[in-house]
Amino acid sequence: MARAPRPRLEFRDDCADCGRRVAEPPPPLPAIGDDFDWELRDFESFRRFLLAELAARFPERPRWAAADPEVLLVENLAAVLDQLSDMLDRVASEGSLETARHPASVRRWLNLIGDDVLARAMATGAPPFDRAPADGDTRRPAERFDQYWLDHPQAMEAARRAGPAAIHRQRRCVTLEDYRKRLEEHPLVLRAQAGSRWSGAWQTVHAAVILAGRRRLDARGPLASESWQAVLDFHREQEVPLPPNDGQFTIRGALLDWLDAQRMAGQPLRLDEAKEVGLSIVLAIQVADTHFRTEVRQAVAQALGTGADGFFAPGRLGFGEDVLAGDLFEVLMAIDGVENVCLERFKRMGRRFADQSGSGRIRLEGLEVAVCENDPGHPERGHLGLRLRGGRIG
Secondary structure, eight states, X not given: OOOOOOEEEEEETTEEEEEEEEEOOOOOOOOOOOOOOTTOOSHHHHHHHHHHHHHHHOTTOOOOOTTSHHHHHXXXXXXXXXXXXXXXXXXXXXXXXXXXXXXXXXXXXXXXXXXXXXXXXXXXXXXXXXXXXXXXXXOOHXXXXXXXXXXXXXXXXXXXXXXXXXXXXXXXXXXXXXXXXXXXXXXXXXXXXXXXXXXXXXXXXXXXXXXXXXXXXXXXXXXXXXXXXXXXXXXXXXXXXXXXXXXXXXXXXXXHHHHHTTBOTTOOXXXXXXXXXXEEEEEEEEEEEEEEHHHHHHHHHHXXXXXXXXXXOTTTSOTTOOEEHHHHHHHHHXXXXXXXXXXXXXXXXXXXXXXXXXXXXXXXXXXXXXXXXXXXXXXXXXXXXXXXXXXXXX
């Protein structure tokens, strides 16, 4: 081991007060030979190397027995080196996502690339947060999550593979078309449309939706079990939190949570329902002599109704899609017993709108959607009048 230099004072002959401190460095240490094989990693390799070194240092000794103290020391040293080598390998393996084996290391690596698996599991109620902790369980959420991965290594491996792929997937709504597509992916949305409007300071995205089940955006109340399960599965798959399905649940809240996870930072967003335009339609139908009027009336009402196969079923007509009389004729003439159809009224609800029977087209634009529910309790949502002639009475 090198020694620290010892300084000494030297004075000039012509001046007793003029001195200087002088220190001579020690001679350099001799070079140490490196005859250790650094590729040795296990107990048996260390043991053989140390025994060979022991035999080389003491050539006068022809034989070494397993009970010799020197051999016992060599084996103990080889065991310690094996443990240190394993520790070195385990520490080095935690240095990358691909080779990390400890759940905390995998979780930190995923968080580093933007995939916070712990926060997502807590927000979506994924295991182990799908149930309350047991009585007396005082572990932190991170400790519970890491233990779950230790008990279910397949879940950790799935997250390890999905994390890098997730950062390459477009998760942001950049264009208006992105907003429309993301909204229509939601199981509660049948149709969606998006536009932008200048608010005086910035552009605001205005999105409108047509909802499944004829629900309203702000209607409060739990969803039916089938609808709720579909929404729950969708939000878990997309890793987006979801409000509880209780008396305060609204579709607006669920959709805003979905869009908040997709929209650009700093992009204002307003979510509205479609602007429904009620239509007033009166048809005169000639019934074949071999069919009953009531049967034909029911078939026509069903074909132009709001049921699953109806012409005015929610979501069938898109935003700003014109309603053409020719489409109505095509539907009606396919019904058995209908010989002829005459269009007597074809217009928007309201006196200020002109009858379009002559042109056969009701024009819509923007976020307008045509509706004709023929509900006496809501006359503003459209009226369908049928006048049947001919056929059998009954």
